[in-house]
Amino acid sequence: MKDSDALELEVARIVSGILRVDVGVDASRLNVPGWDSLRHVEILFAVEEAYGVTLDEAEMAALDSVKSLARRVSMPR
Amino acid sequence: MRHDHNIEGRGYGLRPVADGDAAFIVELRTASPRNQHLNSVRPSVTNQLQWLRDYYLRPDDYYFVIEKISNGRAEGLIGLYNIDPSRLEAEWGRWIVSPPSLCAVESVVLILDFAFLRLGLKSVHSRTAADNSPVVSFHDNCGFRRAADCPERIFIDGCPRDGVRHECRAEEWAEIRPTLLEKAAKIADRILRHDSRR
Numbered sequence: 300m301k302d303s304d305a306l307e308l309e310v311a312r313i314v315s316g317i318l319r320v321d322v323g324v325d326a327s328r329l330n331v332p333g334w335d336s337l338r339h340v341e342i343l344f345a346v347e348e349a350y351g352v353t354l355d356e357a358e359m360a361a362l363d364s365v366k367s368l369a370r371r372v373s374m375p376r
Numbered sequence: 377m378r379h380d381h382n383i384e385g386r387g388y389g390l391r392p393v394a395d396g397d398a399a400f401i402v403e404l405r406t407a408s409p410r411n412q413h414l415n416s417v418r419p420s421v422t423n424q425l426q427w428l429r430d431y432y433l434r435p436d437d438y439y440f441v442i443e444k445i446s447n448g449r450a451e452g453l454i455g456l457y458n459i460d461p462s463r464l465e466a467e468w469g470r471w472i473v474s475p476p477s478l479c480a481v482e483s484v485v486l487i488l489d490f491a492f493l494r495l496g497l498k499s500v501h502s503r504t505a506a507d508n509s510p511v512v513s514f515h516d517n518c519g520f521r522r523a524a525d526c527p528e529r530i531f532i533d534g535c536p537r538d539g540v541r542h543e544c545r546a547e548e549w550a551e552i553r554p555t556l557l558e559k560a561a562k563i564a565d566r567i568l569r570h571d572s573r574r
Contacts, residue, residue, distance in 0.1 A: 332509035
């Protein structure tokens with residue numbers, strides 16, 4: 300099992316790829332201007348595909364940072 | 377204007393704003409974290425009802441509530457207005473989405489489909505405060521073209537602000553639409569699946 304730091308770095312790389320700008324593990328919709336509503340859903344679908352998880356509607360709205368996404372994908376499926 | 381256009385999408389739909397929505401409009405426009413980028417509304421349902429009475433008389437103005445189809449819950453607002461029937465142009469905006477909602481992408485697809493496919497307009501534009509970064513970014517990422525004379529001055533509550541004008545012609549929409557529609561459909565499938573489990 301990956302440690303949480305490694306997972307956060309992985310998720311940050313996925314987010315960076317979608318946003319086409321390097322972001323760190325502290326990135327969120329609040330502090331990255333390009334993380335808009337459209338990119339948000341692209342990020343969610345990319346994370347789902349990368350980790351084989353399916354996010355429900357409430358999670359899709361709430362998971363708005365690298366750290367929260369990393370926490371979610373580290374949970375048992 | 378009073379109209380009867382109900383526009384059904386996959387996960388969300390647009391229905392005409394009515395007097396019964398006044399409290400929702402006030403709540404949404406005053407509670408939004410981005411309300412500093414909108415013309416303010418007086419936090420009063422009575423004032424909003426007066427605004428709606430004026431709106432009903434404007435022939436070039438369509439104002440919609442964005443509703444989730446599965447449960448009819450109002451999740452946002454969007455409008456198409458300043459319609460120029462000779463040039464077949466209009467502005468879309470008054471767009472505000474309840475923060476937890478996922479209706480943003482599909483609501484834009486629906487309002488632009490309404491403009492181009494139902495009303496037969498040739499061009500639409502939107503104007504956003506330049507410092508409203510997430511919304512400017514959304515328009516850019518959707519593929520809407522920044523106008524050549526950007527930035528332009530916009531007025532919010534009478535105060536001049538730098539604004540960003542995005543434009544979209546009907547032929548551009550035909551190219552942009554499939555990508556946005558695909559994303560809207562994926563979101564809709566997800567929320568429908570989620571709702572069916574409840």
